[in-house]
Amino acid sequence: MIKIEKVSKRYGRKKSLNKVTLHVKQGEIVGLLGPNGAGKSTLLSILATITKPSSGEITIGGHRLKKKKSAIRELIGYVPQDIALWEELTVKENMRLFSKMTKQPITDDELKTLCKAVQLEGKWKEKVHSLSGGMKRKLNIAVALIHRPAVMLMDEPTVGIDLQSKMEIARYIKQLAREGKTVIYITHDMNEILGLCDRFAVLKEGELQFVGTMDEARDMTRQLNDEQVIYQLLHPTVQRDH
Numbered sequence: 001m002i003k004i005e006k007v008s009k010r011y012g013r014k015k016s017l018n019k020v021t022l023h024v025k026q027g028e029i030v031g032l033l034g035p036n037g038a039g040k041s042t043l044l045s046i047l048a049t050i051t052k053p054s055s056g057e058i059t060i061g062g063h064r065l066k067k068k069k070s071a072i073r074e075l076i077g078y079v080p081q082d083i084a085l086w087e088e089l090t091v092k093e094n095m096r097l098f099s100k101m102t103k104q105p106i107t108d109d110e111l112k113t114l115c116k117a118v119q120l121e122g123k124w125k126e127k128v129h130s131l132s133g134g135m136k137r138k139l140n141i142a143v144a145l146i147h148r149p150a151v152m153l154m155d156e157p158t159v160g161i162d163l164q165s166k167m168e169i170a171r172y173i174k175q176l177a178r179e180g181k182t183v184i185y186i187t188h189d190m191n192e193i194l195g196l197c198d199r200f201a202v203l204k205e206g207e208l209q210f211v212g213t214m215d216e217a218r219d220m221t222r223q224l225n226d227e228q229v230i231y232q233l234l235h236p237t238v239q240r241d242h
C-alpha cells in the first residue's frame, strides 16, 4: 500500500532523512519510533504531501507521490504532531469544516459517531479553546479520519490522552486496520509499540535501523525483556542489521 524507496530529505546542509526504504502492506499498523529529532515527523509529513523529499520515490495506493498529489490526499488522513484546529469554533463546527474539504458527503450522525470513537462525546457544542489538552488531541485525531481515509498517518496522536481513552482509541484503530486501513503510527509509548503495532521501524539520525516484528526484534537483540529489546534498538552502540 505504501512504498517508500530511498527517500532523503535535507534542510540546508543538514540531512534529516538518509535513503529511507520502507514498505507497508494494506491493513498493517506500522509503528515508527526513534529519538527526538530522528526524522519521524519529517518522513510522515513527506508521506502527507506537506514536505517535499529531496530525493527518492514514494507510491501510496499505486499513485506516485510526485505525480498524483491530489489522489494521494484523498487516500490519506494525517494527524499532525502539532494540533491544527480552529480554537474559536466548536467541536461540531470544526468537524463540519473539515468534512467540507472532502468530496464525500458526511452526515452529522457520522461525525457524532466518530466523536464517540475518540471518546469526545458530550463535547459536541463546546468551543475548542475551552477543551483540555487531551480533548484537543482527541479532536485532532477525529478530524483526520472524517473522510474515511484508506491510509492513516498518525504523528504521536495520543500524547497526553488519558489511559482509558488511549485504550479505546487503540481498539478503534485496530478495528479500522482489520477493515483494511493502513496505518503508520509515530509513538514513544511502549504500550502502543507492543499492543498496537504489527511491525515497527526504528529511525535514528535519519536512517532506518530496524524494521520488523517484536519477535524479530527479540531474536535480533537476544533480550528477554521487551523494554530492553527496544532500548537496545535505540541505543547508539547497537549494530545495524542491514
Ligand SMILES: Nc1ncnc2c1ncn2[C@@H]1O[C@H](COP(=O)(O)OP(=O)(O)OP(=O)(O)O)[C@@H](O)[C@H]1O
Pocket (backbone or CB within 6 Å): 011, 016, 034, 035, 036, 037, 038, 039, 040, 041, 042, 043, 081
Ligand atoms: N522545517 C525545518 N527546517 C529545518 N530543519 C528542520 C525542519 N523540520 C525539521 N527539521 C530538522 O530535522 C530533524 C528531524 O526533525 P523531526 O521533526 O522529523 O524529528 P522527530 O523524529 O519527529 O522528533 P520528535 O520525536 O522530537 O518529534 C531535526 O534535526 C529538525 O531540527
Ligand SMILES: [Mg+2]
Pocket (backbone or CB within 6 Å): 040, 041, 042, 081, 155
Ligand atoms: Mg516528531
